[in-house]
Amino acid sequence: MSESQLWDDVDDYFTTHLAPEDEDLTAAVRDSEAAELPHVAVTAPQGKLLHLLAQTQGARTVLEIGTLGGYSTIWLARALPADGRLVSLEYSPRHAEVATRNIARAGLDKIVEVRVGAALDSLPQLADENPAPFDLVFIDADKSNNPHYVEWALKLSRAGSLIIVDNVVRGGRVADAGSTASDVQGTRTAIELIGRHPRLSGTAIQTVGSKGYDGFALARVLA
């Protein structure tokens, strides 16, 4: 058995027992595939982790950067109270359209708002609205802009907020200081920013699973 088959099997086992998908999540995956969206959504166990972290935070407000078909959005939004709010930023109108349908079918359209556009344009607009600080920020868009997204997450959060950055391992490429790939450079700069920022305390965890070898960073806003 190949290593990646083994990772798939273990993810399937964990999904069955710990993070089973209901009809709305299954339909979100099915419709995202039918619309030929890239296969880059979080896995079910990862979605459940986001859900548990949002619950542990007691989150009422979540900011997501990178919606795709709304799969992670649904896991996160389900952790929020009925009067909670999740704003998800997505560049592609096509992805946002699929996500909006998936989110509505899951009955979450009252608390989720998908905003279309480049996140670096949407974020200053959002800030101009003086929103309540976001309790959790999930960063999962174009990796080259990760340092900017971490800075924006800080501006839009409060002491105690949690910032999560997905895909920080990139198959191990994050350790290559000489890499000229913009996704690796963006991720390295974000990790180093988290490490030295006086308002942040963070770590990063390597993972394997049905999405390969990757990982995520977690940072708590201190002040």
Ligand SMILES: C[S@@+](CC[C@H](N)C(=O)[O-])C[C@H]1O[C@@H](n2cnc3c(N)ncnc32)[C@H](O)[C@@H]1O
């Ligand atoms: C990895 S996918 C998000 C997956 C999603 N969070 C999930 O797990 O279900 C990244 C998404 O970010 C979007 N994206 C890429 N560049 C962006 C940008 N500059 N601003 C906003 N979204 C962007 C892509 O179109 C894509 O839909």
